[in-house]
Amino acid sequence: MIRMAGRKGVPGAMSRRGSGKPSGHHSLVGALEKRAAIRHVVAGELISVANLVGAPLVNRAGARVARINDIVVKWEASVEYPAVTHLLVRVGRTFALIGAADVELTQARVFLRADEELVSRPVRRPGDVALVRDVLDHQLVDVAGVQVVRAADVYLIRRDEVWELAGIDVSVGAFVRRLLHRRRHCPVPRRAIAWADVQHFSGSRHDDAFAGGPADGAGVVGSSLQARVPRSSLRRLRAAEIASLLQELGRDEGAQAVSLVSPATAAEALRSLNDRQRAALLAQLSTEDRERLESLMAGSP
Amino acid sequence: MNKRALSTRKRPRWAGRLLAVIAIFGPGLIAANAGNDAGGILTYASAGSQFAYRTLFLMVLITVALIVVQEMCSRLGTFTGEGLGGLIREQFSARSTFIALLFLLVANAGLTVSEFAGVGAAMDIFGVSPKFSIPIAAAFVWGLTVFGSYSRAERIFLVLTLAFLAYPIAAFLSRPGGGEVVKNLVWPHFLATSSFLVLTVALIGTTITPYMQFYVASAVVDKGVKPADYPKERIDTVSGSIWSDVISIFIIIATAAAIGGSGALQSAKEAAQALEPAVGQFAPQLFAFGLLGASLLAASVVPLSTSYAIADATGSPRSISAKFREAPLFYSIFTLQILVGMAIALAPGNLVALAVNAQVLNGIITPLLLAYVLILASRATVLGSAKNGPRFQIVAIVSVAVVGALAFVVLVLTVSGHA
Numbered sequence: 182m183i184r185m186a187g188r189k190g191v192p193g194a195m196s197r198r199g200s201g202k203p204s205g206h207h208s209l210v211g212a213l214e215k216r217a218a219i220r221h222v223v224a225g226e227l228i229s230v231a232n233l234v235g236a237p238l239v240n241r242a243g244a245r246v247a248r249i250n251d252i253v254v255k256w257e258a259s260v261e262y263p264a265v266t267h268l269l270v271r272v273g274r275t276f277a278l279i280g281a282a283d284v285e286l287t288q289a290r291v292f293l294r295a296d297e298e299l300v301s302r303p304v305r306r307p308g309d310v311a312l313v314r315d316v317l318d319h320q321l322v323d324v325a326g327v328q329v330v331r332a333a334d335v336y337l338i339r340r341d342e343v344w345e346l347a348g349i350d351v352s353v354g355a356f357v358r359r360l361l362h363r364r365r366h367c368p369v370p371r372r373a374i375a376w377a378d379v380q381h382f383s384g385s386r387h388d389d390a391f392a393g394g395p396a397d398g399a400g401v402v403g404s405s406l407q408a409r410v411p412r413s414s415l416r417r418l419r420a421a422e423i424a425s426l427l428q429e430l431g432r433d434e435g436a437q438a439v440s441l442v443s444p445a446t447a448a449e450a451l452r453s454l455n456d457r458q459r460a461a462l463l464a465q466l467s468t469e470d471r472e473r474l475e476s477l478m479a480g481s482p
Numbered sequence: 483m484n485k486r487a488l489s490t491r492k493r494p495r496w497a498g499r500l501l502a503v504i505a506i507f508g509p510g511l512i513a514a515n516a517g518n519d520a521g522g523i524l525t526y527a528s529a530g531s532q533f534a535y536r537t538l539f540l541m542v543l544i545t546v547a548l549i550v551v552q553e554m555c556s557r558l559g560t561f562t563g564e565g566l567g568g569l570i571r572e573q574f575s576a577r578s579t580f581i582a583l584l585f586l587l588v589a590n591a592g593l594t595v596s597e598f599a600g601v602g603a604a605m606d607i608f609g610v611s612p613k614f615s616i617p618i619a620a621a622f623v624w625g626l627t628v629f630g631s632y633s634r635a636e637r638i639f640l641v642l643t644l645a646f647l648a649y650p651i652a653a654f655l656s657r658p659g660g661g662e663v664v665k666n667l668v669w670p671h672f673l674a675t676s677s678f679l680v681l682t683v684a685l686i687g688t689t690i691t692p693y694m695q696f697y698v699a700s701a702v703v704d705k706g707v708k709p710a711d712y713p714k715e716r717i718d719t720v721s722g723s724i725w726s727d728v729i730s731i732f733i734i735i736a737t738a739a740a741i742g743g744s745g746a747l748q749s750a751k752e753a754a755q756a757l758e759p760a761v762g763q764f765a766p767q768l769f770a771f772g773l774l775g776a777s778l779l780a781a782s783v784v785p786l787s788t789s790y791a792i793a794d795a796t797g798s799p800r801s802i803s804a805k806f807r808e809a810p811l812f813y814s815i816f817t818l819q820i821l822v823g824m825a826i827a828l829a830p831g832n833l834v835a836l837a838v839n840a841q842v843l844n845g846i847i848t849p850l851l852l853a854y855v856l857i858l859a860s861r862a863t864v865l866g867s868a869k870n871g872p873r874f875q876i877v878a879i880v881s882v883a884v885v886g887a888l889a890f891v892v893l894v895l896t897v898s899g900h901a
Contacts, residue, residue: 231576318571318572318576319572320564320568331568331571331795331796353796356576356580356796357580359576359577360576360577360580425808428804431562431563431564431568431703432562432563432564432703432708433562433563434563435563455706456706457705457706457707457708458706459706460706460708461563461706461707461708464708464709464710
């Protein structure tokens with residue numbers, strides 16, 4: 182998975198898989214040097230969300246005023262790498278939302294640009310994707326690899342002084358790294374997938390800290406068949422590929438995936454599932470969508 | 483009456499309902515009955531041998547706790563469409579997930595060893611050397627899972643559970659004292675001794691085992707049980723738990739009637755021989771048949787449970803309907819457990835020590851994992867309106883707290899050398 186390679190700012194940062202096995206002393210030294218170089222580049226340009234969560238938010242006087250709880254990006258159909266719009270922070274027992282423009286992000290801590298009172302009642306707006314709540318550790322689809330994955334880490338990348346969602350790391354190593362101490366510098370991604378190749382799903386579960394409607398652009402069950410979501414990376418896949426993903430996805434995620442592809446593809450994919458799996462997925466859809474898909478399944482061979 | 487007329491004849495309403503319930507039988511029944519594995523048989527038989535009927539009331543209480551726990555896991559799988567491993571990964575920290583999976587892996591590895599030791603002990607009664615029976619059993623279990631489809635495997639598992647009928651037959655043939663059994667079933671006759679406490683935790687550990695919880699949640703997902711079908715799935719889970727513990731109680735009764743009060747058992751073979759005075763010369767064969775079925779069933783379910791949980795948590799493909807190349811991590815973990823289990827069971831050693839250690843480990847790990855299950859099933863963010871109701875929540879908390887307290891006391895006794 183080297184699809185993040187070549188992104189501006191991190192040349193070669195994700196190209197470890199193609200480097201081959203080092204042989205002998207010189208190769209080992211070369212590999213270490215290369216890794217050190219990658220670390221150096223990555224340090225300033227990438228931020229690991231898993232390592233950022235829990236980091237302090239400090240004011241201009243250097244005092245800690247809150248802790249980072251989540252990072253919010255705005256999902257838009259036409260944007261491959263969405264920008265960070267807000268940070269959800271925890272102040273005592275309450276939560277507050279801060280605009281990304283009001284802070285300076287680093288891996289170890291986040292600095293407030295101006296001293297302002299952190300008072301707000303965080304409300305999730307349509308299109309908001311909370312990276313910890315919706316992406317980290319959740320089931321996602323690697324569209325290029327046609328597989329269901331779980332994000333062990335999520336990476337932000339800096340471009341023109343704006344932090345964007347770059348991609349995810351799905352390696353077991355990235356998960357194990359989280360068991361250890363918090364890193365002051367961004368760790369090098371091991372098995373990275375660019376966000377443009379990832380299909381995420383909206384959380385359907387209630388959340389008191391970040392309440393509001395889920396991100397409908399991410400695929401609310403039943404939304405897409407009627408609304409014709411203009412771009413979903415899942416639409417690149419064939420029916421057989423969608424069917425194989427549906428067998429691995431959780432029920433909510435599977436139903437959202439059905440909603441994100443064309444009705445004809447969804448019907449063909451559902452037809453190849455066994456009766457119980459098909460019935461369980463159809464039960465998640467609206468009556469209108471279910472009837473439409475059932476008629477499509479009955480109508481074609 | 484021709485065939486067509488027969489096929490269109492209206493089926494009685496009760497028959498339709500019965501068929502609907504039977505059609506969904508599977509995950510709950512298989513998971514709960516897998517609790518009666520080699521280690522379980524040894525522990526239940528030891529309870530009957532050591533304390534006669536005194537543990538029967540305890541088994542009634544354990545059955546209530548088992549129903550509560552299995553129901554929560556089955557509900558979590560049905561309503562979220564995810565296994566416990568995935569849910570823990572999403573809902574808890576990375577460290578908590580890792581701890582849960584590590585303990586499950588260690589406990590299940592120990593159990594897999596004891597299952598193959600159980601196969602060896604059972605076949606030894608039939609005169610087959612463990613050197614032959616254990617590798618053949620390992621190959622059978624592995625091939626069944628890797629080359630068979632889920633529905634085929636499930637049917638074979640269900641047929642294997644019929645072997646448990648050997649225990650009630652043995653119990654009835656041993657002619658236990660009816661009044662004594664009923665008295666001990668409805669009223670506690672506990673002993674205030676450390677050995678009774680240790681056996682209590684061993685009974686809990688072998689009845690409410692962590693792999694059963696992981697297995698049932700993943701199996702309902704794999705089977706595609708949807709929320710609308712949950713009332714039928716609940717029947718499967720509850721009846722499977724009751725059936726499993728009825729068998730366990732029969733093992734205790736059968737052993738108590740034959741050799742009650744003669745002290746702790748040293749081996750499964752000894753348990754089989756102990757039934758001879760009651761059921762004649764075929765008692766060892768009858769006991770061995772049940773032990774073989776139980777061990778083979780659990781030798782499949784225990785490694786599968788670990789594979790489901792780890793693949794689920796790491797986001798890897800997981801299904802016994804998939805081919806090896808489609809779910810390599812899932813099948814690799816499964817294969818590794820079978821190989822390790824087989825290798826250790828083949829090495830010279832004491833089956834009883836292996837089985838008891840596995841039950842002790844399970845007894846300590848169980849409350850830890852029950853806490854995860856309880857928290858998940860209580861969260862509206864996970865189950866919405868299907869979360870634990872207030873009364874169920876009280877029963878669940880009491881069950882987990884009691885199991886946890888007992889495990890803690892036994893852990894302290896063991897560490898301090900008093901157990």
